[in-house]
Amino acid sequence: MRHKVWKLFYDYEMEEKWLNEMSAKGLHMIYYSWAQYIFEEDSHKQYQYRIELLKERISNPESLVYLDFLKENDIEQVASYMRWVYLRKDVANGDFDLYTDKASKIIHYSRIYNVWNMLTVVEGIAGIINVGFGITNLFLDEKMGNFSYGNISIGISCLVMSVLFWRLGRPLKRKISKLKREQIITE
Template identity: 35%
Template sequence: MTHKKYRAFFAWEHEREEKWLDTQSDKGLQLIRGGGISYVFEEGTPGEYAYKILLLDELPTHSKSRDFLRFLEETGVEVVGSYMRWVYLRRRRAEGPFEIYSDVDSKILHLKKIRTLLLGLLPLEAAAFLGNAGIGLHGSPGNFLLSLLLGFILVMIITHSLQITGKLKDLAQERVIHE
């Protein structure tokens, strides 16, 4: 039997989303299709799979991405969904710990990709907020609420970009220690 669930995560919350997917697995719900805010689960053995989400350099249909995903499949990883450049992966827990990024440099690269995505959205979000803020303060309550929402998202993007920068500094220090 399948179950469809809806849940929203921001781009910088991929680790939180992975934990949620692992929790669903522990309950016996295994992701069979995911992407964006929609998730389709199939009933199965509790704890059978571990999940990872990663941001590709290109769309999953790009030849470079297809080659990389094929390589992962050869190691026992299944692709169970995608949303834009994000892909949802799973692997049986019986095969051991599931790590996509086993070294510091690959973790740094992944976080830099996410931060670049956020910083790319920052000017668009700021323009939307500033463009609507003038209307929102003098217009209808709906516009005011939209201004608040846009402002909240803008603050979240800035905050999480800074948090990712902090993580990157920590990983850079870890790299120096391991060298």
């Protein structure tokens, strides 16, 4: 039997934990599309899920070689969304950790952190432009159109989103810094 669940995550580690809890209950993800999960019921199996942000798009030859390597090691690609891949491995086939050393964890966290940073900058720039355009147009007695308050509202919304994205990236920045300190100590 199949189950559809709508759920939105901003932290991939929380999403991984949830997928693994669902698998322990006998519900195994077979499909993902933006905030929509489809699970198949099978109480006889249990998988461990991992989510990874690839360096390149999934269609890139480098990504395809990497995914083939994972497949050869009994790791199944269940779904993908943009550069994100959802992977699973049967618990009976052993532990499933993609990043076992600090250097690879730093690279992975940095990739995700860079996405949050890009979104922060893009939203911030859009917000500043919209607020600036709206205020300038008000001082010009709306000679450039009558959407000044709309521009200001959109701009403020973009600035709020920019701050939100910045805050979502902060925990990753702390993890990266901690791993770098630990890496220096252990070297």
